[in-house]
Amino acid sequence: MIAHCDPRTSELYQAICETLRPQDHVVVVHSALYGLGEMRADVDGVLGVLLNGLGSDRTLVMPTFNYDFCRGRAYSHHHTVSQVGVLTERFRMLPGVVRSPHPIYSFAALGPKAQVVCRHEGPTVWGAGTPFEAFLETDALYMMLGVTWERACTQFHRAEELVGVPYRYWKEFKGEADFGQGLRSYRTRMYVRKLEPKNRIDFSPIVRRMEQKGLATVRRLTRGTIRIARARDTDQIAQDVVRENPLALFVEMSHPALQNSGLADDTNRKGRQD
Secondary structure, three states, rough: OOOOHHHHHHHHHHHHHHHHHOOOOOOEEEEOOHHHHHHHHHHHHHHHHHHHHHHHEEEEEOOOOOHHHHHOEEEEEOOOOOOOOHHHHHHHHHOOOOOOOOOOOOOEOOOOOOHOOOOOOOOEEOOOOHHHHHHHHOOOOOEEEEHHHHHOOOOOHHHOOOOOOOOOEEEEEEEEOOOOOOOEEEEEEEEEEEEOOEEEEEOHHHHEEEHHHHOOEEEEEEEEEEEEHHHHHHHHHHHHHHHHOOOOOOOOOOOOOHHHOHHHHHHHHHOOOO
């Protein structure tokens, strides 16, 4: 287990220990090291804090998404790297870590329930038979480390898929994938966003409702933030919002009021994968 002796990470360690409850058996961490100030350069230190803070009785889960399969490249379960942060890639490489078998939206997990949450038996990326469903079944806790819900919570996409929002459509991705027994043909379906008209997705209506109901909390550190909410609450609120208004998250950037706002340029710079 990685040590957490660096004083720069001691506040984070204490905050995580105080945040977790005995019933938090599965903790799904989305992270952005740039949001942790000086700690951003201490990848092993932050990872050590998470491992030691959770302990051996809990299961730590991190996304290890990679989008190259969408571009026609072959996927290797053991060698394809995570494209969602150096912390997630460092975690993926630890001994004993399990990775869910999907060439785009995979998760890595370490702990007693790793095999339970790292399954992907369904035909879509976010729906039934995926880790996103397993997080609900295990009553997982979502933890946003140094990053906002709007920026990192992929669980919101599950609601868009289940409700069938009109600004997305089904697209099949197919190619070759090696899950440990050699390359084979693989197909998966994703409810992708339409690129015309020019638009962006804004998850703030979901986050506001979560906060208003006291289902999402934030702890501010000297360097960064920790945001937490239960996966079941996150998923239910997201579905409620988009069922009430299927366009609640949709922002059309061609609207005259947004033409000179700078939002379109900002969205392009961030390059969000959704």
